[in-house]
Amino acid sequence: MGIKQIAKLANVSIGTVDRVIHKRPGVSKETKAKILKIIEETGYTKNTTASRLKLASIKKIKFAVLLPETKKEWNYWKLPIQGINNAVNELKEMGVAVDFLYFTDSNTYTKSIEFIFLKEYNAIITVPFFKKESNTLLQKAAKKKTTVVFLDTEIDLEKNAHFIRQNSHQAGKVAGRLLYGLVGADGEYLVINKQNDKGTLVNNLQREDGFKEFIKSVQYKKEILSKSYIFKKDFNLCPDLITWLKTKSLKGIFVTNSKSHIIVKALNKEGITNTQIIGFDLNDKNINCLKNEEISFLINQQPELQGYMAIKNLFNHIAKQETLKTNYNIPIDIILKENLLTS
Amino acid sequence: MGIKQIAKLANVSIGTVDRVIHKRPGVSKETKAKILKIIEETGYTKNTTASRLKLASIKKIKFAVLLPETKKEWNYWKLPIQGINNAVNELKEMGVAVDFLYFTDSNTYTKSIEFIFLKEYNAIITVPFFKKESNTLLQKAAKKKTTVVFLDTEIDLEKNAHFIRQNSHQAGKVAGRLLYGLVGADGEYLVINKQNDKGTLVNNLQREDGFKEFIKSVQYKKEILSKSYIFKKDFNLCPDLITWLKTKSLKGIFVTNSKSHIIVKALNKEGITNTQIIGFDLNDKNINCLKNEEISFLINQQPELQGYMAIKNLFNHIAKQETLKTNYNIPIDIILKENLLTS
DNA sequence: CTGAAAGCGCTTACAG
DNA sequence: CTGAAAGCGCTTACAG
Numbered sequence: 001m002g003i004k005q006i007a008k009l010a011n012v013s014i015g016t017v018d019r020v021i022h023k024r025p026g027v028s029k030e031t032k033a034k035i036l037k038i039i040e041e042t043g044y045t046k047n048t049t050a051s052r053l054k055l056a057s058i059k060k061i062k063f064a065v066l067l068p069e070t071k072k073e074w075n076y077w078k079l080p081i082q083g084i085n086n087a088v089n090e091l092k093e094m095g096v097a098v099d100f101l102y103f104t105d106s107n108t109y110t111k112s113i114e115f116i117f118l119k120e121y122n123a124i125i126t127v128p129f130f131k132k133e134s135n136t137l138l139q140k141a142a143k144k145k146t147t148v149v150f151l152d153t154e155i156d157l158e159k160n161a162h163f164i165r166q167n168s169h170q171a172g173k174v175a176g177r178l179l180y181g182l183v184g185a186d187g188e189y190l191v192i193n194k195q196n197d198k199g200t201l202v203n204n205l206q207r208e209d210g211f212k213e214f215i216k217s218v219q220y221k222k223e224i225l226s227k228s229y230i231f232k233k234d235f236n237l238c239p240d241l242i243t244w245l246k247t248k249s250l251k252g253i254f255v256t257n258s259k260s261h262i263i264v265k266a267l268n269k270e271g272i273t274n275t276q277i278i279g280f281d282l283n284d285k286n287i288n289c290l291k292n293e294e295i296s297f298l299i300n301q302q303p304e305l306q307g308y309m310a311i312k313n314l315f316n317h318i319a320k321q322e323t324l325k326t327n328y329n330i331p332i333d334i335i336l337k338e339n340l341l342t343s
Numbered sequence: 344m345g346i347k348q349i350a351k352l353a354n355v356s357i358g359t360v361d362r363v364i365h366k367r368p369g370v371s372k373e374t375k376a377k378i379l380k381i382i383e384e385t386g387y388t389k390n391t392t393a394s395r396l397k398l399a400s401i402k403k404i405k406f407a408v409l410l411p412e413t414k415k416e417w418n419y420w421k422l423p424i425q426g427i428n429n430a431v432n433e434l435k436e437m438g439v440a441v442d443f444l445y446f447t448d449s450n451t452y453t454k455s456i457e458f459i460f461l462k463e464y465n466a467i468i469t470v471p472f473f474k475k476e477s478n479t480l481l482q483k484a485a486k487k488k489t490t491v492v493f494l495d496t497e498i499d500l501e502k503n504a505h506f507i508r509q510n511s512h513q514a515g516k517v518a519g520r521l522l523y524g525l526v527g528a529d530g531e532y533l534v535i536n537k538q539n540d541k542g543t544l545v546n547n548l549q550r551e552d553g554f555k556e557f558i559k560s561v562q563y564k565k566e567i568l569s570k571s572y573i574f575k576k577d578f579n580l581c582p583d584l585i586t587w588l589k590t591k592s593l594k595g596i597f598v599t600n601s602k603s604h605i606i607v608k609a610l611n612k613e614g615i616t617n618t619q620i621i622g623f624d625l626n627d628k629n630i631n632c633l634k635n636e637e638i639s640f641l642i643n644q645q646p647e648l649q650g651y652m653a654i655k656n657l658f659n660h661i662a663k664q665e666t667l668k669t670n671y672n673i674p675i676d677i678i679l680k681e682n683l684l685t686s
Numbered sequence: 687c688t689g690a691a692a693g694c695g696c697t698t699a700c701a702g
Numbered sequence: 703c704t705g706a707a708a709g710c711g712c713t714t715a716c717a718g
Contacts, residue, residue: 002711013689018713026687049436050711053393054694058714093392093695173681181639182524214681296524332682338516338557339675345695356705361697369703393695397710401698436711 001044009042010035021046048320049094056095061318063311064116066109066126067151069102074284076258076303080151083307084125091315098311106130113137123147123314125307128155128163135159147324149314151306153203154327164310164328166301168203171332172210175254175278178297178334179211180218182276183252189215190245193228194257200228204256207280211254231259237266251275261285264294282335290337300333344387352385353378364389391663392437399438404661406431406654407459409452409469410494412445417627419601419646423494426650427468434658441654449473456480466490466657468650471498471506478502490667492657494649496546497670507653507671509644511546514675515553518597518621521640521677522554523561525619526595532558533588536571537600543571547599550623554597574602580609594618604628607637625678633680643676 003021007014012031019027020035027035038044065084070077081100088098101116103109110133116124117140124141128134128150138159141148147162154163183189191211193204212224227241237245245251245267253275255263260279267275278297279286289295309328316322346364350357355374362370363378370378381387408427413420424443431441444459446452453476459467460483467484471477471493481502484491490505497506526532534554536547555567570584580588588594588610596618598606603622610618621640622629632638652671659665 004711014712015690015714016688019688022713028687031687047436047711049392050396050694051713052694053396053696053711054713057694093390170681174679177679177681331676333674334677334679334682336517336520336677338513338520339677347695357696358698358706359704362704365697371703374703390695393710394697395710396695396712397697400710 001042002047003044006035006038006042006044009038052094052319056093060095060097061315062119062121063096063098063314064101064119064121064124065098066101066103066112066116066124068127068129069104076281076283079303080307080310083304083309084311085307086304087308087311087315091311094315094319096311096315106133109133110136113140117144117146121146122318123149125149125151125310125314127152128157128161129153131155131157134161147314147317149310149324151310152301152303155202160326162324162326162328164306164313164330166299166330166332168206169210169213171280171299172207172212172254172256173214174210174332174334175207175297175299176211176214179252179254179276179278180215180220182296183250185218185220187250187252187276188222188248189220189224190241190251190253191224191226192253192255192257192259192263193226194259195228195230201257204228207256208254211256229259231262235262235266237263237270242270242272245270245272245275249274253277255279257281258283258286260295260298261289264289268294282340287340290335290340293337296336298335300335302330302333306330344385345390346387349378349381349385349387352381395437395662399436403438403440404658405462405464406439406441406657407444407462407464407467408441409444409446409455409459409467411470411472412447419624419626422646423650423653426647426652427654428650429647430651430654430658434654437658437662439654439658449476452476453479456483460487460489464489465661466492468492468494468653468657470495471500471504472496474498474500477504490657490660492653492667494653495644495646498545503669505667505669505671507649507656507673509642509673509675511549512553512556514623514642515550515555515597515599516557517553517675517677518550518640518642519554519557522595522597522619522621523558523563525639526593528561528563530593530595530619531565531591532563532567533584533594533596534567534569535596535598535600535602535606536569537602538571538573544600547571550599551597554599572602574605578605578609580606580613585613585615588613588615588618592617596620598622600624601626601629603638603641604632607632611637625683630683633678633683636680639679641678643678645673645676649673 003014003017007017016027017035020032067077084098088096101112103112109130124146135158138148138157138161142159149162149164151164154165191208193200193208215224258281260277277295279295280299282298282300286298290298313324317324346357346360350360359370359374360378363375410420427441431439444455446455452473467489478501481491481500481504485502492505492507494507497508534551536543536551558567601624603620620638622638623642625641625643629641633641656667660667
């Protein structure tokens with residue numbers, strides 16, 4: 001059942017049917033009503049593939065991707081890029097194209113956004129690392145009817161934004177159950193956050209909250225220690241923490257970021273044992289610690305999937321008029337030594 | 344860069360280029376060589392979308408799906424069907440269509456296979472529940488150049504088969520680490536398998552093996568108890584097991600199948616406590632036990648994903664000549680109360 | 687306000 | 703062995 005049959009049934013040309021389908025002006029009320037009725041009755045839906053075949057050659061669907069710069073060999077931000085490239089590859093015959101831009105700080109972020117708005121993009125995929133700049137972006141985008149999708153982290157913003165990310169609070173609760181299962185009521189708990197010049201990372205705090213919520217829910221009464229570190233080269237734990245760790249017997253450490261391997265190293269240096277660690281992200285060093293059983297669990301944010309879904313969802317939104325969810329949840333994927341390499 | 348440009352560069356018509364691309368006969372050696380060279384040089388690849396647009400109207404890609412009958416309201420086998428339908432929906436504009444058939448035993452399985460071979464299908468998606476019949480299927484399929492993909496379980500078969508399933512042995516190891524983390528060296532371990540008239544299910548045994556391999560790897564010296572049950576209505580644990588369970592303090596139970604909720608019920612009836620349970624599959628009853636903290640972990644076989652990937656991989660194989668892996672691994676997805684509803 | 691024609695990249699059936 | 707034409711379902715630019 002195609003546009004041709006609809007046209008035939010309505011006694012009009014396919015051009016007129018096309019105008020109605022795309023809500024373009026220039027069709028008389030009566031004709032429009034007649035065509036809509038037939039579309040309704042026949043259950044006709046547009047063949048997006050055929051539509052894109054034609055459109056791919058004249059008007060591409062263009063996405064701008066603005067992510068943190070990736071200089072190092074292993075870099076977290078290469079993973080969403082990988083997912084984005086996979087999706088674009090699947091959809092390139094449908095006329096989907098993407099431009100990548102990178103930022104290093106809020107200044108280069110702003111510059112890149114300005115640059116993006118000089119061209120015409122259907123949507124922008126980025127991260128909400130700078131609150132003020134993210135709000136500015138959303139304002140500009142609203143004016144230009146450009147969709148914005150944020151990856152990685154969810155923050156409160158003034159305008160309607162779309163997020164594709166793991167629920168960090170919930171991930172913290174998952175970490176809570178996993179670690180409590182290993183350490184139990186008699187152990188001690190420590191949360192280690194990552195800090196940069198703007199303070200502790202938003203999603204680290206969200207994870208800590210979720211973690212504490214779980215631990216409290218099981219009637220754990222002792223205090224949960226919490227530390228925030230700037231992770232530089234030659235990282236060392238602060239002396240009071242080392243003392244604390246050495247006096248306690250069983251310890252559970254929740255590293256709310258990708259730096260758990262650094263904690264492992266620091267603990268080893270101090271000869272601190274009897275520690276269970278749970279962290280985030282499948283970087284090489286973390287994976288190694290998992291293999292050596294120095295880390296018990298890693299929670300995978302599935303950054304490739306985030307990038308992949310961003311493109312797929314945006315394509316379905318733009319090409320098939322599917323609604324774009326405000327929050328797309330990435331499953332909280334639990335990785336341990338034995339399910340590391342099976343996917 | 345399309346077929347038209349290739350034709351122009353080779354000074355031939357697009358029909359001739361098409362013949363070369365599809366390895367159809369009737370092209371002189373010289374012309375063929377010339378065209379292949381230009382394809383090579385330009386890096387031309389066929390636009391599958393355009394190709395399928397045409398082909399969808401004359402020659403569909405047809406899949407036969409043969410799965411266990413699903414009468415009950417909640418049934419595991421509705422899940423791969425859901426995934427299959429999702430994939431077919433995505434690809435229907437590409438001319439992908441599917442027929443569903445159901446079996447109840449090896450007889451109806453054989454009958455269905457015969458019926459399938461009366462028609463022309465590009466591929467068959469089924470489960471390898473009957474070894475002899477699976478081998479027969481593969482033989483017939485090889486003759487007809489029909490691809491066969493097995494879901495759910497991997498077994499040894501004579502001919503080259505394709506499997507999309509979780510690695511059950513590895514899943515058992517994952518269960519081992521998870522349960523050992525909760526129960527530890529001082530506890531007792533019990534494995535519960537499911538049995539039907541043909542004996543204990545293959546993947547249950549594979550999971551048990553993996554589980555035991557892990558538990559042994561951590562130098563656990565006590566015996567791991569293993570039971571195989573036929574799960575009927577009014578299920579009861581056998582008396583000797585009840586006695587055993589009541590005399591032991593901390594117990595870890597690995598249910599290698601979807602029936603962990605039945606074990607929970609049986610344990611409750613006998614007033615047996617201090618038990619950690621890990622099972623498989625997200626059926627409503629298991630989910631309820633997870634929510635009530637009567638089950639600690641469930642391993643999700645992601646049956647929807649299995650069905651989805653079967654269609655996607657087969658489509659890519661048939662329409663894009665991508666190689667079909669002998670074993671496609673479904674990740675070992677760990678579910679606990681807190682990450683149950685986040686995806 | 688509406689229609690007819692050309693074309694997206696590919697495939698087929700037919701002509702020579 | 704090769705080419706020209708028609709067509710897949712849709713979109714556009716133009717004509718009226």
